Amino acid sequence: MAIELSNLSFSYGTSLEKPLLDIPEWSVGDGEQVFIHGPSGSGKSTLLNLLSGILTPNKGCVSVMGQSLGDLSSRQRDRFRANHVGYIFQQFNLIPYLDAIDNVRLAIHFSKKSTNSDSSADIKALLATFDINESHWEKPVSTLSIGQQQRIAIARAMINKPELLIADEPTSSLDQKNRDIFMGELLELVKRQKTSLLFVSHDMSLASYFNRVDALSDINQAGGRA
Amino acid sequence: MFLRLAERSLLNRKGSVILTVLAMSVSVFVLLGVEHMREQTKESFRGTVSGVDLIVGARTGSLNLLLYSVFRMGSPTNNIDWNSYQQIASSSKVAWAIPISLGDSHKGFRVMGTTTDYFKHFSYGKKYSLQFSEGKPFDGVFDVVLGSKVAKKLDYSLGDRIVLAHGLGQTSFSLHDDRPFRVVGILEATGTPVDQAVHVSLQGIEAIHIDWTQGVKMPGSKITTEQLLAQELTPKSITAFMLGLTSSMATFRVQRDINQYRKEPLTAILPGVALAELWQMMGVMENTLRLVSSLVFIAALLGLSAMMLASIREREHEIHLLRVVGASPVFIFLLIEMEAMLISLVSILIGAGSLYSALLLAEGFLSSSFGLHIGTSILSETNLMFMGLVVVATLLAAALPSFFAYKTAKSG
Numbered sequence: 070m071a072i073e074l075s076n077l078s079f080s081y082g083t084s085l086e087k088p089l090l091d092i093p094e095w096s097v098g099d100g101e102q103v104f105i106h107g108p109s110g111s112g113k114s115t116l117l118n119l120l121s122g123i124l125t126p127n128k129g130c131v132s133v134m135g136q137s138l139g140d141l142s143s144r145q146r147d148r149f150r151a152n153h154v155g156y157i158f159q160q161f162n163l164i165p166y167l168d169a170i171d172n173v174r175l176a177i178h179f180s181k182k183s184t185n186s187d188s189s190a191d192i193k194a195l196l197a198t199f200d201i202n203e204s205h206w207e208k209p210v211s212t213l214s215i216g217q218q219q220r221i222a223i224a225r226a227m228i229n230k231p232e233l234l235i236a237d238e239p240t241s242s243l244d245q246k247n248r249d250i251f252m253g254e255l256l257e258l259v260k261r262q263k264t265s266l267l268f269v270s271h272d273m274s275l276a277s278y279f280n281r282v283d284a285l286s287d288i289n290q291a292g293g294r295a
Numbered sequence: 296m297f298l299r300l301a302e303r304s305l306l307n308r309k310g311s312v313i314l315t316v317l318a319m320s321v322s323v324f325v326l327l328g329v330e331h332m333r334e335q336t337k338e339s340f341r342g343t344v345s346g347v348d349l350i351v352g353a354r355t356g357s358l359n360l361l362l363y364s365v366f367r368m369g370s371p372t373n374n375i376d377w378n379s380y381q382q383i384a385s386s387s388k389v390a391w392a393i394p395i396s397l398g399d400s401h402k403g404f405r406v407m408g409t410t411t412d413y414f415k416h417f418s419y420g421k422k423y424s425l426q427f428s429e430g431k432p433f434d435g436v437f438d439v440v441l442g443s444k445v446a447k448k449l450d451y452s453l454g455d456r457i458v459l460a461h462g463l464g465q466t467s468f469s470l471h472d473d474r475p476f477r478v479v480g481i482l483e484a485t486g487t488p489v490d491q492a493v494h495v496s497l498q499g500i501e502a503i504h505i506d507w508t509q510g511v512k513m514p515g516s517k518i519t520t521e522q523l524l525a526q527e528l529t530p531k532s533i534t535a536f537m538l539g540l541t542s543s544m545a546t547f548r549v550q551r552d553i554n555q556y557r558k559e560p561l562t563a564i565l566p567g568v569a570l571a572e573l574w575q576m577m578g579v580m581e582n583t584l585r586l587v588s589s590l591v592f593i594a595a596l597l598g599l600s601a602m603m604l605a606s607i608r609e610r611e612h613e614i615h616l617l618r619v620v621g622a623s624p625v626f627i628f629l630l631i632e633m634e635a636m637l638i639s640l641v642s643i644l645i646g647a648g649s650l651y652s653a654l655l656l657a658e659g660f661l662s663s664s665f666g667l668h669i670g671t672s673i674l675s676e677t678n679l680m681f682m683g684l685v686v687v688a689t690l691l692a693a694a695l696p697s698f699f700a701y702k703t704a705k706s707g
Contacts, residue, residue, distance in 0.1 A: 123618050124706075144623055151621025158619075161612035164300070166307030171299065178296040179621025209307075225620070 155226030323646025430480030635693030
């Protein structure tokens with residue numbers, strides 16, 4: 070299983086009576102592509118932070134690729150995330166003052182223990198497959214177009230060949246045409262690499278790209294807090 | 296990657312970072328500058344007299360004796376009999392002796408009667424002896440050697456005739472105008488009170504007072520200069536004298552002997568000890584300067600802390616992104632500390648660099664106009680320690696914003 074949640078409960082602060090998230094049972098299979106929708110403030114970002122191990126649940130178990138995150142130290146969770154989970158956001162996908170190569174290199178930096186620093190060739194090859202023009206490799210990414218930035222973000226997310234890719238509203242900043250191109254490329258990529266995809270959005274029109282569509286309010290028993 | 300991230304992040308916020316670096320640089324400049332000047336003045340002050348083992352005057356406090364004999368400030372309490380001087384100077388333990396006779400002045404500069412031994416044996420700083428920039432030591436009774444500042448300020452050159460005034464006032468009415476002196480030598484600048492002295496021979500002092508009684512010129516009694524020169528002109532008394540001993544081991548013995556001298560009450564002081572005592576009295580000023588410079592530094596640190604703290608708020612997304620890519624909260628903490636350290640290192644470089652160039656530029660000016668010899672070697676042990684302290688203090692000041700970033704990182 071790519072993701073398995075059981076008896077998960079989370080709340081900010083200490084008010085355990087009214088948790089933000091309360092998920093008895095939920096899972097995503099290996100290589101599965103799942104679309105989760107829910108209005109803003111429903112706990113989507115919190116769920117994603119729990120899955121990536123940045124936050125830890127008050128109760129219950131989060132397991133990613135068969136590894137229970139609760140069994141890892143916070144440092145091990147950081148390393149695990151770097152190695153196994155790719156992440157794409159709506160905005161701020163990239164460190165604006167670094168160039169494309171450094172942004173991707175950053176992801177390598179935090180992954181496997183001792184990567185030889187001569188990963189530049191790999192990075193350049195990857196950027197090329199994502200259709201990023203060579204003249205843009207060494208410019209600060211803030212000078213590039215949104216579409217280019219999103220493609221560099223996918224390259225960054227995929228450089229460590231993660232088994233799970235989490236996409237958090239990645240299309241909100243794109244127009245209709247770019248959004249369709251982006252979705253096509255993304256789905257084609259995860260299918261090719263057999264990566265599980267968890268796609269979170271409030272935009273129901275994107276649901277048509279996915280076989281499995283879950284509403285967060287259905288999974289989350291805490292509900293009614295929207 | 297870590298260093299690159301810190302460096303790029305700072306470059307990305309050029310405006311606020313440059314201002315912070317400037318504030319820090321100024322404070323480093325002040326901090327190091329004050330410390331450097333303090334050490335240099337102290338050294339130059341302590342070097343006002345060197346190579347002199349003992350200074351002897353009529354019984355008085357050691358500071359008073361030092362002030363009037365070396366700094367030519369204040370008035371001597373009493374004179375020393377010429378015979379006492381001769382007896383002590385002829386002791387086997389004494390290598391050389393320089394008599395000093397004070398009491399007259401020239402346009403506010405004090406006149407010092409002495410012998411040519413003064414130019415031979417007196418030294419200052421790191422045992423530098425007196426050098427003539429022009430001319431030579433006095434030879435005749437009415438020859439005068441000027442300190443560099445006297446010559447410069449009054450615009451005198453060799454051969455000029457000057458008239459000494461009785462007493463120490465700047466506008467004395469009793470002039471020794473019947474016996475003018477001729478400038479035969481001008482000394483190099485030393486940065487010590489020597490620069491402000493007018494040197495004449497003891498005979499010269501004797502000659503201009505020969506027809507004076509009780510500090511008043513006697514009308515009617517007129518001795519011609521020719522008659523004067525024919526006389527022996529041995530002084531009856533002097534103000535003080537400096538001693539060089541054959542062995543400095545004997546210093547305390549000789550000092551005790553002089554202090555217990557039977558024929559008249561005398562005081563002998565070790566100039567180094569008395570100078571250190573005098574310097575200690577200026578400790579308050581020293582500490583005030585240090586306090587002010589550290590306050591300036593603290594203000595700059597607070598500025599840095601505020602700038603960093605404000606930046607964390609703008610960088611919440613960036614911090615979250617770094618976390619998602621795999622950075623630990625500790626990495627975020629260290630990143631902010633690293634940025635602060637880079638700022639402090641650059642500031643130290645700029646601060647110390649500009650201090651060095653400022654000293655280099657001012658060196659000539661300071662030594663010619665004030666006789667202040669300020670070295671440019673600012674990398675003293677104390678200053679290196681200060682630089683280390685600047686880095687440590689910066690890391691401490693950045694701890695708050697770094698911790699803030701750590702907490703932001705932790706909460707996702």
